[in-house]
Amino acid sequence: MVEKKHLTPIRLGSPGEDISKKDLLAILQRFKNLHLLQQKRIQSFLQPRQRVFLELLPLLFHQNVPLLPGFISSETPAGILDYSPTRQVLLHAAQFSRSYQYKTRALANYPILGLFLMGSVGSIAFTKTSDMDIWLCHDPALPPSALEELQQKATAIEEWAMSLDLEVHFFLIDHEKFKSGQDIPISDESSGKTQHYLLLEEFYRTAVYIAGRSPAWWLVPPQEEHRHSGYIKHLLDNKFISELEVIDFGSLENAPPEEFITVTLWHIYKAIGSPHKSLLKLMLMECYASEYPNTQWLCSEMKKAVHGGEFSLEDLDPYLLIYQKLENYLSSPANRARLELIRHSLYIKIMGFANTEQDPQKQLYRTEFIKHIAHRWQWPETLLPEISRQQSWNILKATREHDIILRHLAGCYRMILNFAGQHVQRNLKDNEDLKLIGRKLHSFLDKKPGKIEFITTRSALQTKEQQLSLVETSFADNQSGWSLYLGHVTADNLAEQSPIKNTWSLIELLAWIIVNGLYHKKLKLNLDSKTLALSTNELQTTTEQLHDFISSRLDKLHLDLPSYKQPNQCQSSLLFINTGTEPEGGSNDGRLVMSERSDPFSYGKSRQSFVQSVNRISISNWGEVTASRALGLDGLFDTFTDTFNNHRLPIADSDVKVICNTSARANSISQRAQSVFQTLISWFGRQNPNESPRYILAGAKDYYIFQRKNKVLHYRSIGTRQELLNELSQAQGIFSPTHIDPFCLKESEIPELLKLNKANKIQVFHTATKTGIQLYLLDEKGALFRQHYPSAKIDGLLRRYQQFLDNILNRYFFDDSILIEHYEIRHTPSAIIKYIPSVPNRINLTRELDIRVSGEHSASYTLYCNEKEFSTLTYGKRALAAAAEYILEFRQSNQRYPIHISDIDVPLANLGIENASELQTIHLLKYKQKIENRLNSISGT
Numbered sequence: 001m002v003e004k005k006h007l008t009p010i011r012l013g014s015p016g017e018d019i020s021k022k023d024l025l026a027i028l029q030r031f032k033n034l035h036l037l038q039q040k041r042i043q044s045f046l047q048p049r050q051r052v053f054l055e056l057l058p059l060l061f062h063q064n065v066p067l068l069p070g071f072i073s074s075e076t077p078a079g080i081l082d083y084s085p086t087r088q089v090l091l092h093a094a095q096f097s098r099s100y101q102y103k104t105r106a107l108a109n110y111p112i113l114g115l116f117l118m119g120s121v122g123s124i125a126f127t128k129t130s131d132m133d134i135w136l137c138h139d140p141a142l143p144p145s146a147l148e149e150l151q152q153k154a155t156a157i158e159e160w161a162m163s164l165d166l167e168v169h170f171f172l173i174d175h176e177k178f179k180s181g182q183d184i185p186i187s188d189e190s191s192g193k194t195q196h197y198l199l200l201e202e203f204y205r206t207a208v209y210i211a212g213r214s215p216a217w218w219l220v221p222p223q224e225e226h227r228h229s230g231y232i233k234h235l236l237d238n239k240f241i242s243e244l245e246v247i248d249f250g251s252l253e254n255a256p257p258e259e260f261i262t263v264t265l266w267h268i269y270k271a272i273g274s275p276h277k278s279l280l281k282l283m284l285m286e287c288y289a290s291e292y293p294n295t296q297w298l299c300s301e302m303k304k305a306v307h308g309g310e311f312s313l314e315d316l317d318p319y320l321l322i323y324q325k326l327e328n329y330l331s332s333p334a335n336r337a338r339l340e341l342i343r344h345s346l347y348i349k350i351m352g353f354a355n356t357e358q359d360p361q362k363q364l365y366r367t368e369f370i371k372h373i374a375h376r377w378q379w380p381e382t383l384l385p386e387i388s389r390q391q392s393w394n395i396l397k398a399t400r401e402h403d404i405i406l407r408h409l410a411g412c413y414r415m416i417l418n419f420a421g422q423h424v425q426r427n428l429k430d431n432e433d434l435k436l437i438g439r440k441l442h443s444f445l446d447k448k449p450g451k452i453e454f455i456t457t458r459s460a461l462q463t464k465e466q467q468l469s470l471v472e473t474s475f476a477d478n479q480s481g482w483s484l485y486l487g488h489v490t491a492d493n494l495a496e497q498s499p500i501k502n503t504w505s506l507i508e509l510l511a512w513i514i515v516n517g518l519y520h521k522k523l524k525l526n527l528d529s530k531t532l533a534l535s536t537n538e539l540q541t542t543t544e545q546l547h548d549f550i551s552s553r554l555d556k557l558h559l560d561l562p563s564y565k566q567p568n569q570c571q572s573s574l575l576f577i578n579t580g581t582e583p584e585g586g587s588n589d590g591r592l593v594m595s596e597r598s599d600p601f602s603y604g605k606s607r608q609s610f611v612q613s614v615n616r617i618s619i620s621n622w623g624e625v626t627a628s629r630a631l632g633l634d635g636l637f638d639t640f641t642d643t644f645n646n647h648r649l650p651i652a653d654s655d656v657k658v659i660c661n662t663s664a665r666a667n668s669i670s671q672r673a674q675s676v677f678q679t680l681i682s683w684f685g686r687q688n689p690n691e692s693p694r695y696i697l698a699g700a701k702d703y704y705i706f707q708r709k710n711k712v713l714h715y716r717s718i719g720t721r722q723e724l725l726n727e728l729s730q731a732q733g734i735f736s737p738t739h740i741d742p743f744c745l746k747e748s749e750i751p752e753l754l755k756l757n758k759a760n761k762i763q764v765f766h767t768a769t770k771t772g773i774q775l776y777l778l779d780e781k782g783a784l785f786r787q788h789y790p791s792a793k794i795d796g797l798l799r800r801y802q803q804f805l806d807n808i809l810n811r812y813f814f815d816d817s818i819l820i821e822h823y824e825i826r827h828t829p830s831a832i833i834k835y836i837p838s839v840p841n842r843i844n845l846t847r848e849l850d851i852r853v854s855g856e857h858s859a860s861y862t863l864y865c866n867e868k869e870f871s872t873l874t875y876g877k878r879a880l881a882a883a884a885e886y887i888l889e890f891r892q893s894n895q896r897y898p899i900h901i902s903d904i905d906v907p908l909a910n911l912g913i914e915n916a917s918e919l920q921t922i923h924l925l926k927y928k929q930k931i932e933n934r935l936n937s938i939s940g941t
Contacts (some may be wrong), residue, residue: 007309012221016235024219024240025252030306035209037124040206041759043349045362047130050164052092058211059085059093060157061136063113069160076149077111077142080212081244084226088089088527111139113175114212122208123318124369125349132169133434135185135203137212137247137768140176145355147168147172161785179250195263197255198285204252216246222304227252236867252297257423260289264416265437267560268409272444275405275456276348280322281343286412287329295892298325314369327377341404342733343379346370348385350468395465395487395518402455408446409456413662415828443622450508452625458516467519470509475502480531482509490528507546507576507615513555514547515625532580535614542579545659546617549574553619566621569648573618575639577660583610599743600665600672601633609633609700610669621648629835631697634717640677641706641713651681676741680706683739684713690759696724697741707736721745728784731913731922736782737758749825750776750784751830757782760818762921764803765832766794767825773797774825779921780818787897787929798822799850800900807852807903808924849890851883853931854902855910865890880931884939899935901928 008025013019030407043051060070061079067417085102093100110604114137121132137156138147154170161168171185175694181196204217216232219241224231228251235241240664264285271278288295298321305311314320323346350370374384397497447453469489473482483499504510506529513519527539534542557563583600597603600610614636629637643656660670676697683695687708695706702717703724717726728738728750737759740751753765757778761900765776772790775797778784789797805820824835861873863883887899904924910916911923 009308009310010268011307012727014224015231016220019235019238019240021240024235027218028214028245029309031214032209032305032885034311034313034316035122038208039210039314041124042117042121042126042677044836047165050128050166050353052095053161053166053168055089055092055267056211057134057157058083058115061153063102065093065097065100066095066101068155069096070153072149072156074155075146076153077138077146079107079110079826080112080115083108083211084718087401088199095452099325099830102803103925109139109232111142111150112212113139114138114215115210116203117210118171118203119210120318121445122206124366124877127318131169131637132161134168134184134209134210135172135173136170137173137175139924142341163656175247175249179248185651192680195259195266195285197252198263198288200249200260201297201299202233203249205297205302205321213247216241216248217251218303218306219246220309220620222300224540225251225300228253229781230351234582244388252299255295257289257292257419259418260285260292261416261424262434262437265434268412269437269440270453271405271409272456272700275409276345279405279408280319280326280342280346281351282412283329284322285289285337286415289416289618292419292423296325298322300736301325317369319346322491323373331582338394338408340383343383343406344387344401346373347384351388354427359738389801393884394486395516396498399455399500402457407455413441413445429437433561436561436564439568439622443564443568443624450510450627450628452508452515454625455516457871464520465523467514467524467526468518469526469528470506472506473499473502474755482506484513488526490526492529501708503627505627505629506534507579507614507617510533510546511550511625511627512541514543514550519543530581533582534580538580539796541661542576542659546574546576549617549626549657550619552935554623554625557619557621559622559623565620566648568620568622568648569623570618570643571621571655573616573643573656575636575656575658576615577636577658577673578610578612578662579615581612581670582662582664584613584739585609593785597699598668600669601676602700602743606699607698610665611673613637614639616643636673637699637704637706637715640680641676641715644680653678653681656681666903678711679741680737684708687711690734692736693730694736695741696738696744697745725784725786729786729926731783731918731920732781733918734781738782738784749774749832752782753778753823753825756832758821758822760816761820761821762818763823764798764801764805765823765825766798767827768794771837775802776825777921779925780922781817781922783920783922785922785925792898797900797927800902801901803898804928808921811903812924813904813921814918848888850902851887851899853901853906853927854904861906861910880934884935887935890941899939901932902929 007030010023012023012027039054042052046053049676056069059918060068060084061078062083064071064076065077066075070164084104090102093102095229114135116135116137118133118135120126131266131361138150139649142150151170151172154172158168158170173185174182189652204215207215209215213434217228218236220228220231221300228437232246232248236243264282267278267282271282276737285296288297298318302316302321305316323342324638326342327339329335330342333737347370352368373379383590388550415809429656465486469485470565471485471489471491473483473491473494482503482505483494484501485494485497485499487497489497501509501512503512504667512706527534527536538766540888549572567718584729586916597605599608602608603610609632609634612631614630616630618628620626628639628642631637644651647655658670658673658677660666660673662669670691679695686708692708697704699717701723702719704715704717705727706713706715708714724745738754740754742751749765749767753763753776756763759779760780761777761780761781767774769788773792774788774789775786777785802820809816809818821834826833849865852864853861854864861879862869862873864870865886866882868886870879870886870937872879875882884899904927906927907921908916911927912920913919913923
């Protein structure tokens with residue numbers, strides 16, 4: 001370890017007291033010397049070819065040299081006051097440009113005010129693979145065009161660093177804007193708008209000075225920090241320092257409580273992905289919050305040591321300072337578990353998860369550092385050896401550690417919410433970053449059935465398990481579930497083992513294995529099940545399919561805070577049908593009997609469904625992975641509707657994939673299910689507010705009807721073909737086009753004529769059969785009316801329907817532009833050919849009775865046969881019979897053919913509705929049919 005410096009303490013006086021310029025210069029030099037030591041340590045952790053980066057960095061921003069890295073133009077802002085390159089730097093520059101000669105030039109201004117490394121780069125935890133955040137402080141007066149060019153130069157230098165295998169990020173800093181809380185640099189380690197003072201505190205504690213002006217904060221004595229601005233003003237006004245010497249980022253006075261809340265939540269958010277990296281900072285935020293409003297800043301402790309002259313590089317290491325404060329904060333016995341977790345985190349932060357450092361000397365340096373800490377704070381003798389074995393963690397150890405970390409995160413979350421209740425008066429809901437972080441935490445911390453938990457410690461797994469066992473187990477109340485074990489375990493020796501994970505379904509357990517990094521191609525999975533019959537090949541295939549789905553989808557998400565601006569919705573799903581089961585109803589040798597009725601949802605004469613179970617894995621746009629399971633065809637349709645209703649729109653065909661791996665009928669089952677879901681997407685994916693479509697298919701012995709209500713897709717089943725036809729004849733609130741599945745109603749003309757259905761059109765279809773005329777009518781909202789006429793002439797039948805439709809349209813729908821279309825159904829390969837009959841001959845109409853039904857209420861009505869009136873008031877219950885007799889007498893030669901109503905004028909209640917807005921043609925057609933049936937029954941026609 002480096003020896004501690006024992007320098008003369010320097011106490012800078014308060015305003016009105018003696019202040020020595022010599023002491024001010026000595027303080028500046030102490031900080032710069034400390035930072036030079038930090039630079040040397042950083043360089044020692046880098047590879048030899050990478051060290052040129054820090055050597056050349058200030059020169060690159062001091063002059064614009066064409067052949068040096070990052071050159072944009074000679075006009076790019078450049079120049080650092082009092083910077084002079086060393087001979088070593090010039091030798092590095094000569095490697096890029098042999099003709100380069102450094103010339104000292106006096107500039108009118110120096111636009112680059114300072115260069116600082118920021119964050120863990122200046123700590124013992126920095127390694128050759130760590131990234132570097134660099135604050136590039138510039139003259140606030142630079143115009144936008146100059147700033148843009150300076151940014152281009154910084155980006156070009158980042159690219160050069162990348163060629164050295166260094167990840168570098170520049171942040172252009174206007175110190176005046178930063179001081180006022182604007183333009184806060186956002187990086188992976190900061191939460192942008194959610195922090196200012198705490199980012200400034202971290203800067204003062206961790207920044208490594210490279211070149212330029214010195215931070216004015218260095219010169220403010222510890223006892224004067226509460227009036228930082230006034231002290232700096234005193235130094236400047238009295239010429240103790242020049243404005244050209246210092247750069248003022250501001251003070252830590254009056255840090256608002258909101259920052260403790262937002263930054264704590266940010267570090268909880270970061271801890272979800274890399275807990276051991278973030279737990280130290282997270283706990284520091286909790287410690288700071290506990291001291292509010294008299295927070296004892298670590299940067300102030302560091303400053304006291306520098307001003308006091310008693311310090312060493314190791315003593316002022318940012319992570320050692322954090323640990324020292326947390327050791328005191330967690331000193332009570334009640335915090336023993338939390339302190340142990342912090343010690344684990346510190347060790348892992350410094351040493352890594354495995355001894356990957358190639359240089360033994362560097363690894364020894366880190367080892368000695370952690371031993372020094374353990375000795376200084378009297379860690380238990382067994383603790384270091386135990387932690388040092390972390391590189392051999394297995395999944396059992398990782399899950400236990402995860403549980404501890406999760407409790408810690410939840411505790412921090414509760415603490416900071418309590419802090420908010422005590423110290424924050426205004427509503428924080430308007431803070432966008434806070435809202436997004438809260439969504440992320442809610443998404444991760446909240447548990448619910450079927451949600452696959454990502455263990456926070458999965459990155460700590462340094463060994464790949466070679467063998468795992470999946471065992472079907474009986475849980476409470478004889479409920480069946482699944483357990484995961486290390487090694488080869490069966491249901492007979494469970495008592496000797498502790499399960500790693502319990503789930504409801506096998507697919508859910510496999511998904512947990514995959515999302516937590518346990519799956520690899522050489523992994524052997526042992527299966528012990530009483531209810532499922534999975535072959536080794538089927539298990540392997542299923543696992544690979546699941547792995548491909550999960551890994552490919554999660555890799556594409558790139559989750560960051562803006563991702564949580566959108567609501568949490570399903571983004572993609574994978575469905576497994578009949579995992580470990582075979583379709584029932586096969587022949588004796590296990591093969592299914594062939595049938596002309598080949599629909600896997602309703603197969604053969606017995607109309608058997610081959611769907612026995614469905615397991616779904618879904619991934620949301622927030623990265624949540626969820627599992628569900630269901631049984632039978634209803635379970636599959638429940639899964640379909642749930643997937644559709646909770647999926648982001650529009651749904652692409654590739655968003656939902658169906659797989660079946662059974663030995664029998666696998667392709668036909670999966671293709672059928674996939675086809676049905678794609679139909680749901682195409683039929684309901686783009687909702688038209690003026691339409692309410694229906695999709696009908698056969699399933700087992702029932703029929704299923706899918707339809708949206710209040711923007712939610714539902715389905716219901718009905719039992720018989722007649723019930724289905726009745727369903728198609730029901731009135732609809734708005735136009736409801738109907739799609740009949742190709743496997744449904746195969747022998748009927750109805751599916752084909754429904755394809756011609758149009759809104760605001762009445763479509764009349766007819767076809768000649770061996771027994772008469774079959775007539776279908778689709779009304780303006782898609783309701784189907786049908787009637788068979790055993791003995792009728794087509795022209796006369798169509799003419800009478802035309803007359804009836806003309807009358808009711810003029811009476812009830814005269815404000816609507818409803819048109820009438822006629823189609824003839826011909827059983828040819830082209831199925832339906834449009835046929836528009838000629839306008840009915842009005843001469844023929846004069847020879848026919850005009851029969852109109854009128855009424856005041858349901859018990860009182862009148863039939864008008866031309867001008868002859870048959871009223872219940874006059875005829876009582878015989879009104880219909882009297883009218884029928886008159887109609888037969890009117891006909892020549894007593895011909896007996898069906899009686900047709902020409903017009904209807906009755907109260908809405910007679911039609912079964914209350915409001916005129918509900919009325920559609922189907923109501924009048926059904927009423928017409930009811931009256932005609934009674935008349936024809938009486939007349940014997």
